[in-house]
Amino acid sequence: MKITFSQFQAALINFEWSQPELADKLSAIGFETEVSGDTLDITLTSNRKDCQDKKYLFFDLAGIYNLSLKENSVDTTTDREIPVTLARINKLLGTNFTDTEYRHIESLGFVVKEDAVAVPAFRVDITTAADIAEEVIRLHGFDRLQLEPLAKQSPAESTEYDYLQTIKFALCTAGWTETATYSFAAVGDVKFKNPFRAEEPYLRSTLKEGLLQTLAKNPFMKRAKFFELGSVFNPDESIKLGLIFSGYKDSAAVADQLSQILGQSINLQSVEAVAAARFEAKQGSIFWTEISCTNLELPVAAKPVAITAPLPAFTPISKYPPLVRDVTVTSSIDDCQEAITRARETFSQLLLAEIIDEYTNPTSNEQSTTLRFIFQKMDGSFTQKEIEELSSQLTSFLN
């Protein structure tokens, strides 16, 4: 709904706001408003159809902000009563409005009675005591709320949520990365009436395709381990855990690791080259599995997980391909962590630096650690010369 600023000026007498001030005032009372030149673009909520006629909007604005209308043709005849008391309103809002303050809603055409409020016929949106409470707080402003937090209580049990979170965090600790993928598929058991894309008219019946797409999204990672925990529909809805990895020579060792984390034997399946190629996953030696989450007997008790660190600042991702270097060094984890910290200070184009693998030789007891460095350029692809220089600098840095 568009109304010019001059129309407001013409309708209201003691009107002294600027356009942005008027927009703020309207937004505060439920009429979300944007200023565009001399025009105010007002989004009416679906319960305030009455204000499609401007005179009701002007009447509402005048009543709430104690302005006068130059001409008032609004018929405020009431046609029904809603049982409500001031005590009920204060209980809903957490306020201490006085009777005099309560009666201010009469400026909007309401009539306050002993245990009820009579409602003007044009306010078809007002049907309950809660609606009256909203009018009171709209009129007096939300800064009248006496903010009081909820009382603390004993923590509640969140059995299934804690169980699923425990699985996620256990996999993360073991070097797996959680992905989340789209739920739509070209084939499946549950069909849309109104699909987002005609090519994907079904809900997914497996997590496999999304996991393959995740690998395909990261062609720069030869070695990768991803999982997704999400709903599949075949045709009944259930939560499944899908895992996919590539580039690990000893897939049996990965299966053993998963079995220990998940408390059941894991049968891995090799992803055939044809299927991988269909999703343009360029990695070799891809394995995956999908298991039901309902009957896992986790070796550790599912318990609430707490994250104390603040959310990190996001670094924008370049649209150009990254330069990735996985480097194995014979250093301890602690030394490598220190190298990662220094690398972040040294290389301005470094997006990510992290430890992706560690190994202790059982004979020599020598520790080796694999570090991954991901560099990116925001304004173009790396040239061959830049790649060679960066690789050389990285080698010098690690030595």
Add this chain to the structure above:
Amino acid sequence: MTGHIHPITIVSQKIADYLAPYGFEVVTGPEIVTTEENFDSLNIPANHPARQEFDTFYLKDGRTLRAHMTSLYLRTMKDRQPPVRLLFPGRCYRNEATDSTHNMIFHQMDGLVIDEKTNLSNLVATLEGLLKELIGPDLKFRIRSSYFPFTEPSIELDIQRSGGKWLEMLGAGMVNPKVIEYYGLDSEKYQGFAFGMGLERILNVASGVDDVRHNLSGDYRYLGQF
């Protein structure tokens, strides 16, 4: 050596962590819901214009994908009695065009409290505390009156960004008495609040994530940052 937890999981967990001392139970539930759960039980009857605002995905059998986490309230309340303090994290679906700020699949955290005394002041105090925990302690807030069929009064909570502009963070309100009655409860006796926040919006503001579609991209350059 560690992998990475998805940022949406992290935000969800941080909200659950913050509200755990207040006794909130985190509830999970299906993504396919009935139209009763998605709309009817939330005071959005078949001919109500608000129903069109959700751009719902319908299945061939008439059921829907949940357009908001509020759709889990009904089945959850069927086997609970007040007092309840509940959180509903999860994936939601709306059949709308995608861009850097919208995706047809997104994530919400809903909260629902019903008892005999929880009020609008408790709601605003809870939300301001939660957003300060997620985004930073120096936030400035603005509350606007709004309209959602399932809450009354309804509010939207904005935060002030650099340059003074206000940004809408979430919608909330006191549970509409008609919704409380739909659960078979006495709306004269019971009251409470509900809120729903987009987890992608939290990531945008708290971490500066510039495109909601990163969350379903599978791109390690994104996932690896969390």
